[in-house]
Amino acid sequence: MTRAPDVGFAEVGAALGLVAVAVLVSLWQRMRLEGDIAVAVARSFVQLTAVGFVIQLVFEQDDLLLVIALVAGMAVFGAFTARRRAPTVPGAFAPLLVALLLAGTATLVLLVALGVFSAEPRYLVPLGGMVIGNSMTAAAVALSRLGDEVTGSWREIEATLALGATAGQAIRPIVRRSLRSGVTPLIDSTKTTGVIFFPGIMVGLLVAGAAPLDAVRLQLIILYMLLGSVSISSVTAVILAQRSFFTPAHQLREVAAPAAG
Amino acid sequence: MLFELERVRASRGGVGVLHDVSLALPEGSTCIAGRSGSGKSTLLRLLNRLAEPDSGRVAYRGRELGSLDVLALRREVALVPQLPALLPGTIADNVRFGPGLVGRDVEVTALLDLTGLATALADRDTDRLSTGEQQRVMLARALALEPRVLLLDEPTSALDERTRDHVEETLKELRRRLGISLVLVTHDFAQAERLADRVVRLEEGRAITAGLEPAPASASAPSAVR
Numbered sequence: 001m002t003r004a005p006d007v008g009f010a011e012v013g014a015a016l017g018l019v020a021v022a023v024l025v026s027l028w029q030r031m032r033l034e035g036d037i038a039v040a041v042a043r044s045f046v047q048l049t050a051v052g053f054v055i056q057l058v059f060e061q062d063d064l065l066l067v068i069a070l071v072a073g074m075a076v077f078g079a080f081t082a083r084r085r086a087p088t089v090p091g092a093f094a095p096l097l098v099a100l101l102l103a104g105t106a107t108l109v110l111l112v113a114l115g116v117f118s119a120e121p122r123y124l125v126p127l128g129g130m131v132i133g134n135s136m137t138a139a140a141v142a143l144s145r146l147g148d149e150v151t152g153s154w155r156e157i158e159a160t161l162a163l164g165a166t167a168g169q170a171i172r173p174i175v176r177r178s179l180r181s182g183v184t185p186l187i188d189s190t191k192t193t194g195v196i197f198f199p200g201i202m203v204g205l206l207v208a209g210a211a212p213l214d215a216v217r218l219q220l221i222i223l224y225m226l227l228g229s230v231s232i233s234s235v236t237a238v239i240l241a242q243r244s245f246f247t248p249a250h251q252l253r254e255v256a257a258p259a260a261g
Numbered sequence: 262m263l264f265e266l267e268r269v270r271a272s273r274g275g276v277g278v279l280h281d282v283s284l285a286l287p288e289g290s291t292c293i294a295g296r297s298g299s300g301k302s303t304l305l306r307l308l309n310r311l312a313e314p315d316s317g318r319v320a321y322r323g324r325e326l327g328s329l330d331v332l333a334l335r336r337e338v339a340l341v342p343q344l345p346a347l348l349p350g351t352i353a354d355n356v357r358f359g360p361g362l363v364g365r366d367v368e369v370t371a372l373l374d375l376t377g378l379a380t381a382l383a384d385r386d387t388d389r390l391s392t393g394e395q396q397r398v399m400l401a402r403a404l405a406l407e408p409r410v411l412l413l414d415e416p417t418s419a420l421d422e423r424t425r426d427h428v429e430e431t432l433k434e435l436r437r438r439l440g441i442s443l444v445l446v447t448h449d450f451a452q453a454e455r456l457a458d459r460v461v462r463l464e465e466g467r468a469i470t471a472g473l474e475p476a477p478a479s480a481s482a483p484s485a486v487r
């Protein structure tokens with residue numbers, strides 16, 4: 001393996017040239033996204049630099065408890081963020097938090113148990129971040145779809161309940177579609193990986209000087225790991241959240257069924 | 262008494278819809294008539310516990326609804342909702358759905374015949390049906406549960422006059438042949454008089470008149486609801 005390239009603040013600053021292109025396009029087409037672009041650039045700089053220091057600290061301490069605390073913190077922040085993407089799901093925070101904690105824990109434990117990675121902070125921290133991030137996106141998409149479909153299909157759901165179906169039976173087709181929508185984007189990107197796009201890990205390793213086949217193997221492990229984790233997070237979030245639409249007497253709560261005469 | 266409501270209050274979307282409604286609905290055919298927004302659909306949904314009152318008591322055959330098995334209640338007191346409420350799939354899929362939940366099969370063609378649908382339509386997708394046909398499928402689907410009471414929410418509101426007359430005839434025929442009780446919600450007062458033994462008028466969430474005639478004698482089997 002060759003040495004990783006030196007990247008200083010000067011190089012990061014130079015990359016802002018491409019941000020300038022984005023700002024120019026926004027101005028030229030009157031997209032009014034200049035403010036958002038500036039906020040995104042500033043937040044990414046502050047957040048990534050801060051997390052860089054945190055990760056450095058965790059690496060130096062070499063303490064698994066710190067890793068657990070960091071992953072748990074990411075899960076809380078992830079659940080908070082994802083909740084806003086599913087505004088039609090009442091009380092979405094708790095299902096999302098459980099989903100992210102479960103996906104993160106199960107995936108990392110499995111990777112270590114299968115001997116893919118050793119239980120060291122330098123593996124577990126970045127992998128935990130990837131797992132939580134991807135799990136959050138998938139769970140948010142699945143819950144958003146769940147909320148939208150329950151709101152849009154309340155007549156069909158009530159008709160099914162009126163035929164003696166339980167809440168679980170009445171919502172089952174919607175649960176199925178919601179889960180598919182959560183997991184399908186990753187399946188699609190896994191199918192096209194290497195053909196249409198190079199995934200980030202592989203690009204990072206190649207730029208850092210890794211041998212291409214080493215980069216490919218690690219990327220494959222990551223992709224397979226993520227398929228498992230997004231499935232865990234989606235199914236957990238959806239199964240827990242679906243209960244919030246119903247009362248114990250198998251009634252659709254009003255939050256989903258609009259007022260009627 | 263089939264249903265008893267005592268000082269029932271109910272709301273939808275935080276707005277009061279029913280205000281201290283007290284009613285006794287005997288066996289037979291009852292129409293709840295009122296303008297849009299008068300609370301009649303909400304009242305109907307209370308009768309098979311698709312909705313819950315804020316306060317007051319609702320009883321079915323002398324027993325409070327809360328003390329009954331809600332799933333068995335909904336099979337015995339079957340609701341035919343307003344359109345559109347068919348499940349994806351064929352007519353036969355829809356008719357079999359309810360009984361299938363309790364592991365029972367049904368004679369689909371007999372039910373289609375009973376509700377005035379051509380038996381050849383059994384395998385037709387529900388998205389290829391006219392509104393009148395959809396209404397009849399919903400009726401057949403509810404009858405597949407072998408209910409003792411049918412709750413009908415504006416069963417002819419989306420139909421033209423001729424189809425409406427057909428559905429009304431079907432309902433009368435069902436009443437005669439199967440002896441099941443009907444509670445029907447409508448905004449059409451003329452229809453209420455055509456179909457019902459008695460009419461309850463709802464205005465702004467209050468029962469204005471309850472023109473209850475003596476209930477016709479009906480030989481009714483013991484309730485399956487526990």
